[in-house]
Amino acid sequence: MPFGRRWNAEKMIEQYIKYRKWRVANDIDSILERPATLKLDVLSQLVPSSFHGFDKEGRPIYVEKSGSIHVDALLANCTDDEIFWAHVFSQENQCRRAREKSEELKRPIETFTMIMDLKGLTMNHKRLMRFTEVVSKFDAEHYPERMGSLFIVNPPWIFPALYAIVKAFLDPVTKAKIHVLSGDPRAVLLEHIDADQLPIEYGGACTLNDCKAQATATCCVPQRDISHLLEELHKREASLTLEMEQVPSRSKVAKVLPGNPGTTFSWYFKTASHDIGFECYFQPEGTEAKEARQMISNMARYSTDKIAVQGEFTAREKGTCHLIFDNSHSFFTSKQLSFLFKAEEPSSEIASLVQSDEQKEVTDTSAEPAAKAIPSATVATEEASNAATVAAEAAPGATETAQH
Numbered sequence: 001m002p003f004g005r006r007w008n009a010e011k012m013i014e015q016y017i018k019y020r021k022w023r024v025a026n027d028i029d030s031i032l033e034r035p036a037t038l039k040l041d042v043l044s045q046l047v048p049s050s051f052h053g054f055d056k057e058g059r060p061i062y063v064e065k066s067g068s069i070h071v072d073a074l075l076a077n078c079t080d081d082e083i084f085w086a087h088v089f090s091q092e093n094q095c096r097r098a099r100e101k102s103e104e105l106k107r108p109i110e111t112f113t114m115i116m117d118l119k120g121l122t123m124n125h126k127r128l129m130r131f132t133e134v135v136s137k138f139d140a141e142h143y144p145e146r147m148g149s150l151f152i153v154n155p156p157w158i159f160p161a162l163y164a165i166v167k168a169f170l171d172p173v174t175k176a177k178i179h180v181l182s183g184d185p186r187a188v189l190l191e192h193i194d195a196d197q198l199p200i201e202y203g204g205a206c207t208l209n210d211c212k213a214q215a216t217a218t219c220c221v222p223q224r225d226i227s228h229l230l231e232e233l234h235k236r237e238a239s240l241t242l243e244m245e246q247v248p249s250r251s252k253v254a255k256v257l258p259g260n261p262g263t264t265f266s267w268y269f270k271t272a273s274h275d276i277g278f279e280c281y282f283q284p285e286g287t288e289a290k291e292a293r294q295m296i297s298n299m300a301r302y303s304t305d306k307i308a309v310q311g312e313f314t315a316r317e318k319g320t321c322h323l324i325f326d327n328s329h330s331f332f333t334s335k336q337l338s339f340l341f342k343a344e345e346p347s348s349e350i351a352s353l354v355q356s357d358e359q360k361e362v363t364d365t366s367a368e369p370a371a372k373a374i375p376s377a378t379v380a381t382e383e384a385s386n387a388a389t390v391a392a393e394a395a396p397g398a399t400e401t402a403q404h
């Protein structure tokens with residue numbers, strides 16, 4: 001074990017004793033044999049991830065779709081401790097995989113490779129950063145120098161604002177191992193990982209026997225249906241005061257909120273009975289044309305009497321966010337709608353990012369126009385399959401909750 005290579009001997013011994021005591025006190029040596037005590041079944045649904053193959057150096061790879069984590073559902077269903085222990089389990093599993101690979105290759109494999117997919121990331125994920133901080137400090141003491149490479153793929157435009165916070169608590173050695181791959185990550189990933197070990201969706205051609213995707217052959221790190229886990233959240237949200245509104249038959253109701261660059265809009269709604277049509281878009285200031293709209297969710301009908309719809313969106317420019325509730329398909333029945341619709345002003349981090357972004361646009365006019373917004377919508381209905389597909393097509397960053 002590369003225990004504290006950068007430290008002096010005295011400190012190293014002291015650290016090792018502390019580490020051994022921690023392992024014994026928490027029975028870490030047997031943690032991999034007792035996953036049932038750790039709520040991993042729930043966590044694995046809320047955090048789409050996979051222990052997936054090995055890189056060219058023989059390092060075990062862990063892939064996590066961190067941007068697809070449903071923050072509210074995660075925090076409603078799991079305690080901080082449960083999230084923390086799942087991380088320890090993951091680290092121990094990586095240690096075991098590295099050990100087994102060492103035996104197979106007859107040379108020591110002591111570090112891990114991680115692919116972190118940030119597609120779908122919104123400012124709401126900032127609420128998970130207290131874990132990032134705790135876990136980084138914890139790993140520095142208990143799993144020092146285990147990180148071989150961390151590849152960050154699909155970073156959205158808000159990423160620099162969040163990364164600036166994370167950087168503050170990472171040591172320089174760790175920072176040097178982080179590769180942020182904006183744009184197509186395939187070339188870089190294939191430099192480090194053979195195609196048969198790399199998930200299909202990141203440019204690989206995975207043929208791993210134990211790959212979870214083999215059954216579906218669609219992607220190597222499938223996102224699971226978490227609609228049953230949203231129930232807890234809905235119970236909690238139901239205790240909040242929701243606004244009420246009647247949507248008469250053969251008519252539409254629009255809700256509009258203005259926002260500034262970096263404003264995060266969020267919504268949540270359900271109907272007392274029957275379904276309702278819904279669409280959501282952002283109209284940049286100074287535009288009126290339909291073509292200028294940024295579609296967040298295309299019009300689709302949702303069985304919101306059975307399960308609520310929710311989503312969020314961080315705007316990159318000034319404009320208005322529109323929610324359209326459509327009951328024009330119903331000739332007789334008006335719908336009782338209960339909803340929450342909020343516009344949260346940007347945090348200081350995102351505000352400074354938007355500002356530097358504007359300056360950049362002024363000074364660098366030749367730059368490619370970047371994606372203007374990060375949509376993220378989560379939809380779950382009884383007929384989740386159709387609804388979620390519609391939502392996913394509408395919003396590139398959508399959390400698809402209906403994959404089996």
Ligand SMILES: [Zn+2]
Binds near residue numbers: 052198207208211212
């Ligand atoms: Zn695979």
